[in-house]
Amino acid sequence: MIATRADLLAARCRPRKDALDAGEAARLLALLPDWAVDNGRLVRSFTFKNYHRTMAFVNALAYVSHNEDHHPEMTVTYNTCVVRYDTHSAHGLTDNDFICAAKADALYQQAAVAA
Template identity: 35%
Template sequence: MPCRHLDTAWSGEQVASQLKEFPHWAVEFSAHSAQPICLWRTYAFANFEGVKMAVHALMHLADDEDHHPDVHFGYNRLTVKWSTHSAGGVSDNDWACAAKLDDALRHVG
């Protein structure tokens, strides 16, 4: 079932607390304030085949959730940035999608 929560941005304190449960994720902050603007992670793979499988899984997840991240990938790396633009930062949807993506990519080489 897709994430469908109110688009409310989390505070810096809320994000810092939640990051304890997401040790591989980091947060990017606004250059002008302490407001978190996105949740991001870089995944590493053995080769481009792993990246292709991961991008494919990510595309399905994003469409299923109707929540689409910024993505950058190369030979053996995939960086994903989740942000809820309508909320102006990190929201419930971003955390839910991060957890679902971690789960989906757990066994991708």
Template identity: 35%
Template sequence: MALLSSSEIQSQASQLSDWTVEGKELKRTFKFKDFVQAINFVNQLVEPAEAAGHHPDLSISYNKVTVILTSHDAGGLTESDFEMAKTISAL
């Protein structure tokens, strides 16, 4: 998958709410009622990530889950990252 240009990244990012572009990463923190709900959310990520062959980096801190997307093999942001962000946002 090809890296997106700066203008393509800005265009794609403008279509996502609550996601930010930080360098070569797309990032969002989700907040839940408690740890159990946070883990349930993480478990919901497994199937779509496996199906897409695109796995997010995750950080869990009690009721917060930070999701970071980047295409490691491409060295930055690609269309796959933004598609996965849309999928995750819809959960």
């Protein structure tokens, strides 16, 4: 069972067919305070100093997404990347969405340290 943010970071995505119930989704959302659920999707906006740093984050997240085989929708502008997760096959949110959101947070944190 995923109980902490560290558990999310250590977990790997697996095929999911069933969405989480609202209570479990709310419990996992509490582990990721910068994220929100909007229209049934897990959403966060990441802000950067410039386009180069934005694209570096996008490329790093693409690499993580490929390794996890769980891909977000991303909207990219000069200094912002909005990331949205949901699991299409489950028609809602699964633990995979929260796992990848935690990994996106970790990438962002690393980018802030490197800046």
